[in-house]
Amino acid sequence: MGSLRGDNGGGRAPDGGGLPDLPPEWGTIIIPDDAGELSREAAAIRRELRRFTRRNRWRARLHLPLLTEAASRDTPTLGLPVLIMAVALVATLTSLFALAWPSRTVRPLASPVQHASVAPGKVPDLTLVDVGGGPVHLRNVLPAVLLLLQDGCACADLELATAMQVPAGVTVLAVGRTAPILPTAVPAGLHLRAVADPRGALRSAYGAPGVTGVIAVLVRGTGDVVRTVHPVGKVDDFRDSLSQLA
Numbered sequence: 001m002g003s004l005r006g007d008n009g010g011g012r013a014p015d016g017g018g019l020p021d022l023p024p025e026w027g028t029i030i031i032p033d034d035a036g037e038l039s040r041e042a043a044a045i046r047r048e049l050r051r052f053t054r055r056n057r058w059r060a061r062l063h064l065p066l067l068t069e070a071a072s073r074d075t076p077t078l079g080l081p082v083l084i085m086a087v088a089l090v091a092t093l094t095s096l097f098a099l100a101w102p103s104r105t106v107r108p109l110a111s112p113v114q115h116a117s118v119a120p121g122k123v124p125d126l127t128l129v130d131v132g133g134g135p136v137h138l139r140n141v142l143p144a145v146l147l148l149l150q151d152g153c154a155c156a157d158l159e160l161a162t163a164m165q166v167p168a169g170v171t172v173l174a175v176g177r178t179a180p181i182l183p184t185a186v187p188a189g190l191h192l193r194a195v196a197d198p199r200g201a202l203r204s205a206y207g208a209p210g211v212t213g214v215i216a217v218l219v220r221g222t223g224d225v226v227r228t229v230h231p232v233g234k235v236d237d238f239r240d241s242l243s244q245l246a
Helices: 035-061 069-074 079-100 156-165 201-206 239-245
Strands: 127-130 135-137 144-148 171-176 192-196 214-219 225-232
Touching: 144 156, 144 201, 144 239, 156 171, 156 192, 201 214, 214 239, 225 239
Parallel strands: 144 171, 171 192
Antiparallel strands: 127 135, 127 192, 144 214, 214 225
């Protein structure tokens, strides 16, 4: 490093190295022989100035008081607090989205409908309608097997097979919202009738939610319901209970 050169050929100035019109707190100023030696110091100063400007920019965004150059050297950087705040904000937003996002409801698989069930109590005291439009008082045709049919059911074979299997004196009633069509050739002596239940009262009373197809209701002469069976596909589904109607 060179030194401050004066008019005396390179020696220090008599006043100790000070320069006129410069603050005394700057102390002794030494000027190097090669100005390139100042490049590292200049780069460091530029980095410090950029850091100072960047910190004040962030403090302004966060509504914090601005720093002076002297205070900036002693104040820790905002990088870590800003990073912590950003992570906390992201975590909070993620939690809110997770709570608000509609979750997909997992529905349990529907259990298979039980093939048979006991239906305690007495059959409703209803008046049904026969094919000719005449009234049919339900409790006057007991004991009976009520085959509760859905509209459009092609159940003639089931109706006929049931009428052939029931004990003597038991009536088979094919019941729909309109009187169902009976088999064309019904052997003599079989008690098989088609009646209408316009309001669907019987199906509402004995049909569990979601049950489709034929429902069989076995009723004694006293009006007591022995058993309900659903869905019914053939007489074997309730054959073992027919003897209780005799």
